[in-house]
Amino acid sequence: MHEWALAESILSAAQETAEKEHLKTINEITILLGELQQIEHDIFEFALKELAKTEGKKLKHVKFHIKQEKSMLQCTRCEHTWSFDEMKKTLGIDEAEAIHFIPEIAFVHARCPKCSSPDFDIIKGRGVSISSIKGS
Amino acid sequence: MEPRISIINKRLQNVKRVVVVASGKGGVGKSLLSSGLALHLEKKGCRVGLLDLDFYGPSSHIILGVHDVFPQEDKGLIPPRVSGISFMSLVFFTHDKPAPFRGGDITNVILELLAITQWGSLDFLIIDMPPGIGDETLDVLRFIKKSEFLVVTTSSKVAYGAVEKLLVILKEQKIPLLGVVENMKQGSSSFVETEVVGRDIRYLGGILFDPHLEDAIGNTDSLSKTTFMKELVVCFDRIFF
Incomplete structure (x- = not known):
């Protein structure tokens, strides 16, 4: 809420x-x-x-x-782009909820699906x- | 357009004083002083909140022994009470994993925390800061107009060299500065006191290195009985009571 x-x-x-x-x-x-x-x-x-x-x-x-x-996320290392829909499949319920409260928590619980880097940008x-x- | 900035003053409207515990240098004891100050003020009968803004190395939850609590959702997030203190930290969301944020992300996290946290009525909100004069310090100066800074150093000339830069910025910007605490003091050198007083800033005193402090981490009852806390009380009662 x-x-x-x-x-x-x-x-x-x-x-x-x-x-x-x-x-x-x-x-x-x-x-x-x-x-x-x-x-x-x-x-x-x-x-x-x-x-x-x-x-x-x-x-x-x-x-x-x-x-x-x-959403669009982009890896700063390999430039791969992906969406939250794709990211969601790798997240637990608690992790998705944490991102709901503070979207930047995505950097904590998710990685680039291509090169596993934690260094990505939230483009939109x-x-x-x-x-x-x-x-x- | 960014809507969150406009709600911050409302979120803090019933907070009488915001005390920002900061330093130009890491490892000088900001988190211990923040937690110790929060515990002491609570014992004195004040309504106290503690916000850990050190996202890379949060440690207030370790010092206070925070386990198995989470903010309550009610038109925002109500911080859980820990030893009588309303406590908010990013660890509730990171689950204590590393938070590899870039600068703009830090600003977004601070904005989000300030916009959705319902502190209610407090006498004091203590903010435990990360070291330096980067994003977090600039954002606190930008978003929390009633901030009063309490600066921590050790006796080391190396530490003070970095701390001095924070003091210069705060003085230049005419930010309320409660004073400087010399933590983990060893020896009888008056170097820090002389430097601080020479800048026309209040020297709040020295807290001697307490070899037994580590044993009290995670247990607020034990922490309250340490020599560290007894000396902290002497320093802080000069400005708060």
Whole structure:
């Protein structure tokens, strides 16, 4: 249920943007959910909607667009690329859950499937980010 | 856009003081001083949290003898209580395996921990730092505005040479600096004290090398009875009580 904490950060960032850009209302927030973090879409959306009710006038009529972002990891040694789907097959339940809490834990529990290096990059699909905020 | 930065102040809004235990040099006893300080403050009746940000060599969990606990999930992560201290460390997720992070990954881990950890109300949050003035130090300065630094050195000129660089950065950036502790003090040299006072920084005192300290690692009751703790209390009560 740490989806709530991340949802809260989205709304807090939206409020900050509204202040900075002098927006009276925020109409739409587009959010990317990176595959690596394995966020429960339904819980996250529910949390966003529930929290938005307590955020005051600016977020009263906000719409959320939530898009899934596929992951891509790339080995810095052999340049092989792979996805979390592929990585998941080698992980235990506890290891996958640890990555859910902190995506960088992938560097602890996973290796490049081609050369076994721990030195790889998360190219995309890490976690929760804001793609755009629209307001007036 | 990065949403996590904006929630950090809210997560720490009910934390009265954030004490960052840091050093320019490794192996000077930051983790022991962090754990010892947390235990002492808790005994004094304070609400205390301890965050281990040393990802490459976490050791607070070894010092406190942390076993079979995990943060509780409730709209974030609530740190487990260890000897009365709210304790958070990456070891809960690494299962004590090596964490080979690059710089940007370290920032992401710090951001994630700060964004999802629900500390609640605390009098003190103690942060056990890794050595140096790299990513973790810069991120703490960037993300935790109410940080107060407590710097640790040994009597060694080699150690102090590295520690001095941290002191220069903290002074230059006008970061609140509680003072410098000289740990594992041997001999009667006043080199460190003279250097620190010469920089107009508070010298909090020396803690003599305690040959029996190692036997108390992992047992907080034994740790509390060590000479190390008795001397630590003298140093820290000067600034906290």
